[in-house]
Amino acid sequence: MLTPFIDIVSQRREIGPAIDAAILSVTESGQFIMGPAVFAFEAELAKFGQAGFALSCSNGTDALTLLMRAWGIGPGDAVLCPSFTFASTAETVALTGASPVFVDILPDTLTIDPGHLVKTIEDLKRDASSKPKAIIAVDLFGQPANYPILRSIADTYDLKLVADSAQAFGCTLHERHPIYWADATTLSFFPAKPLGCYGDGGAILVKDEELHDRLTSLRVHGQATARDVRNSGFAYDPKYLNLRLGITGRLDTIQAAVLLEKLKIFDKEIELRNRVADRYDRGLVGAAVKLHKVIEGGRSVWAQYTIEHAERDALAAHLKSLSIPTAIYYPVPLHRQPAYAAYRSGPGGLPVSEAKARSVISLPMGPYLDADVQDQIIGAVREFR
């Protein structure tokens, strides 16, 4: 291959020795669970993401699960989310016993369509079988959804607003992170995400201390937090006072140590990703492919650079013959997946999500993509019919 589809190794030329030293220091400390790096990382993450509080956790899926539990979402509740996303967005809702309800996306940015969202909420309100409780917007491929409008819709209908920013930590809209509008942002540090660790990891950003406290408890089996203990009079180790049903949802200290090092260069990497995206945008002007747009005032972190072509399978084969890897995110929207067949979609169905699933194709993307290699990729796309 000319380049890996997502190159997670080149970064080691920049900070490999620092990361290895950070891992080794955790190894030697023996503090594998909830060591000091976990708390240091949470503080840095909150600062970077302009959030009141950051709670690290085991992965991006558990981040959503913890939030659903913290808000008591369950049977009889409906949570609105896009169908054109990774499974976790809806899976975590369904596992609580609540129903994900699928909403279509906008054709140019591929984020949730606010107009269709409103129609779907109105449709749900006419039916007493489930009560809308929350909206999960997805910052697809690295760009922010339209949060100012989503916030006003959430306020109008008294719903929680979540930013599933698993692919998009660092994205901004008018220089503000999604948490400025959302009640909570969930993150994934899966290695292929723009800010990835050396295994699984995730986090939740929140504004309010009470929610942070509840999430802290749920992360470790619902055990009492310092605040709970003050109110309880319990005389034993608060670890063994279980106030809620929680999970094992901690981030490993080693992963926190890796992330602390990576966060130091993350701003620079976002800048490099934007340069790579600009080069694709300029190089593909006039080519027989549809390019996507970033919302006005938005800054993407470019988890993916995705284009569209009516014959995208043939385009993928053409690129493969030239040793250029590609990927399809996503070939089947969730409302067409067997696991989600029982859940409903908004009025009129999801024609945009279905059309995108047939035409999208993602090109190699990353902060260290070589300009000459990228020009070969651009040339190869341009020469395809």
Ligand SMILES: *Cc1c(COP(=O)(O)O)cnc(C)c1O
């Ligand atoms: C990756 C991803 C997740 C899940 O993150 P994990 O860390 O893999 O559990 C959730 N939502 C979206 C949109 C994602 O892309």
